Amino acid sequence: MPYIHCMRRLLFFVFIGLLLALAIGSGSLRAQTVQGVRGSVAEEGSGRPVGGAFVTVVDAAGERIAGGLTSNDGTFLIDVPRPGDFRVRADRIGFQRIDGVRVTIPPGRLVEVELQAPAQAIVIEGVQVESGRRCDLRPESGRQTALLWDEARKALEIALWTDGGGNFVYDAESWVRRYDERGRQLVSERVDRRTHVGRHAFRALSPEQLADEGFVQGTLEEGRSYYAPDAAVLLSDAFLGTHCFQVVDDEGRLGLAFEPVPGRDQPEVEGTLWFAEGTARLDRLEYGYLNVEEAVDDRFGGEVQFEALPGGAWIVREWEIRMPVMAAQRGAFGPARLRVDAVEAAGGRVIEVRDATEPRPIGSWDDDEGWVRGTVVDSTTGRPLEGAVVFISGTNRSARTDDFGDFELSGVPEGAYTLLVDHPRIGELGIVSPTVPVEVDPGEVVTARLELPSIRGLVADACGRVGGAAPDPTAAALAGVVRTGGAEPGELTVRVSWTQVERVSSAGIGSAETQADIVPDRLGRWGVCRIPVDTTVRVEVIRGEVTGEPVIVGRMEAGESRWLLVESPATESSGD
Incomplete structure (x- = not known):
């Protein structure tokens, strides 16, 4: 039976463009600059230098012309492409915006600027969920929604700015996995691990094209292409003008949910920007598809996990996009119909980030995750269960048992999970999958035994x-x-x-x-x-x-x- 692939290229590279151009901060001040601003950011009252603040130069229309991160001593140096009148301001994750000052930059000259940063942190634990959606993110349209959006915006802007960097070396692992039509049983997997230097060439479609044509393009017969919102898309006027936002609460964890404005019939995305519990730090993006007949349930969509590096840079540390693979199904009467035959997941993760000029790691996550190893036994026969698929509930992570019923799940993030089993024997018995709770700690191996009951x-x-x-x-x-x-x-x-x-x-x-x-x-x-x-x-x-x-x-x-x-x-x- 021929497959009709709903993906003409590995669209998880939508995220790699954002990931691979990592920020290097201001670093040491260069000896000569044609024109721009240099200065420092210090905390109000104490005078302590503020490292990792994102300093931007904006024009009269509020458009960012240039930007950079402060170094550990709070200093910065930013090239500005043209002379003129500008405002210099700064953002600090978890703190109120630094309003900044107006400057006039003459041709070929540097202007000195000193900025004062508010010392009081933003507290989001007390943020209340507001009733109704906000399709306008200005503060007066919804104070709590605007507060959370402002914190998400800071991280996204820094991540987008890093796209113009490229002085890092990183080790990354990517994969393409195919699951059965339920998205549970792993059928095949291809994993690739490479070391990259500098900027990556892959980019998302323009926000305007996605707004006009949708996040799923093409036809079922000829093949679909699935896209996801990256930082450039989320920050764009095209996206903000076509989506509404609302603060949501999941057992104490706050998020900023988004969905298309009423009346949009293009293939769209809805999702949530989640914040780390009790903080104003952006943690992850989860999204799914709308107005796409074959991909509207929770089998399809994706996740993006954000990470702050020392020095204030932000990267996408892990990502995945899940898409349907369609196949023609012929019935006894009438023409063949297309149905979901498999779920294909493409994604990857960063394992280590290094400065190109120094061998030391800036960020490493090899020890930030754990392993789950174990055995599956069929107690109805007293023998190991070969070929069973063990998966972690709520995720697409899975492993197949070998001839001895053994399995291993690697790269499992810290947390509490439930293991489940899928095997034809379970269907033959007409029973539900046996389950085992596991607690995964960084760098540790958890052992588990799953048994089909006697x-x-x-x-x-x-x-x-x-x-x-x-x-x-x-x-x-x-x-x-x-x-x-x-x-x-x-x-x-x-x-x-x-x-x-x-x-x-x-x-x-x-x-x-x-x-x-x-x-x-x-x-x-x-x-x-x-x-x-x-x-x-x-x-x-x-x-x-x-x-x-x-x-x-x-x-x-x-x-x-x-x-x-x-x-x-x-x-x-x-x-x-």
């Missing part, structure tokens, strides 16, 4: 959930799952019956029919755990007035447990 355990658990008696070692036990055929489990009845031979008198032998009717639980589980031995057992599923084909189990022995999948009838009644 048949005896499954049967005993099912009997307990539907109110049946516990298994008796002198009797047999039978339980399982009913495939509902679209019905609610509570609408069905599983009838388990058996015929038991009885001695009615000294002159003859008779038999007695016994049955148990069970309403399955919400997962379709049913069970009868005290069936007399040496009886012929029959199982039927009743839906309304229709009884399905019986399943003959046969004779069972004392202490025996069996697990059985049964089917519901297709309809409730056969009609008149």
Whole structure:
């Protein structure tokens, strides 16, 4: 079956352009400059130098003409491309903006400037979620929304400014992973690790083109291209003029959610800029797609993780974009239809950043993440489960078990997670995935063991959930799952019956029919755990007035447990 790829190029390079041009700050003052400004930023009151502040030179229209970061001693030197009247101002993550001063820069001259930085930090823990969306980010349109946007803007502007740098060496790992149509089971993976120097050539589409044509372009038949918002897009008038923002709270973590203005029918993005808990530091961007028929659920979209380097520079440290892979599906009648056949994820992460002039690392994240290693066992057979996919809930991280049921998940960020398993055996049993909670610490290895429950355990658990008696070692036990055929489990009845031979008198032998009717639980589980031995057992599923084909189990022995999948009838009644 030919695939129709929804990606003509690896669009995660949208983010690499932002990532690879890392900021180097002001560094040492150059001996000669044609024209510009130089000076210092000091804290009000104490006079302490402020390093890592982003100093910008803006014209009368408020457009940034030039910019740079202050060094550790608070000094800066900024080239300005043309003479004229400007305002010099500075931003400091987590603090109020430094209003700055007006200057006139003569041709070929340097102007001295001293800026005073407010010492009081911005506190966002007390920010309240406002009702309604704000489609205008000026302070008077929504104070809390404007406050959070201003903090996000600072980090994005610094990251965008770094795009013009390039004096860093970095080690980066990129990947392309293909998952099944559910986006859970890893099918294939390509990983590439390289060392790069300087500016990267890849860039996003212009914000104006994305606003006009949308974030998903092309046709399903010929192939789609999926794009994501980078710093330039998020800061652009084209994006801000077509999206509304709102402060959101996720268990104490504040975010700035955005969505397109009402009435836009282009393929769009919605998402949230999340802040580190209790701080005004931008942490990550999460986004998904709108107005795209094949990519509107949570399988598709992406994440971008931001990181501040020593000295005030900002980079994108990790990124991923997830897209559908379409395939033609032919039915018995009519033309072939396109459906989602797989989920493709392209992304990468920075492992280490170094100054090009010095070998020392500026940032390293090899030890900032941990590993999860373990084994998956099928307790119904007592053997390791080969080819199972172990994944971390809420992410697309996964690993496949080897011949011994062993797996390893590397590069897992610090945090608490839940491990789950996917394997055909789970579908055969009709059970939910076993889960194990894990706590990952930086640089540490966590071991975990996941087990498919034993048949005896499954049967005993099912009997307990539907109110049946516990298994008796002198009797047999039978339980399982009913495939509902679209019905609610509570609408069905599983009838388990058996015929038991009885001695009615000294002159003859008779038999007695016994049955148990069970309403399955919400997962379709049913069970009868005290069936007399040496009886012929029959199982039927009743839906309304229709009884399905019986399943003959046969004779069972004392202490025996069996697990059985049964089917519901297709309809409730056969009609008149």
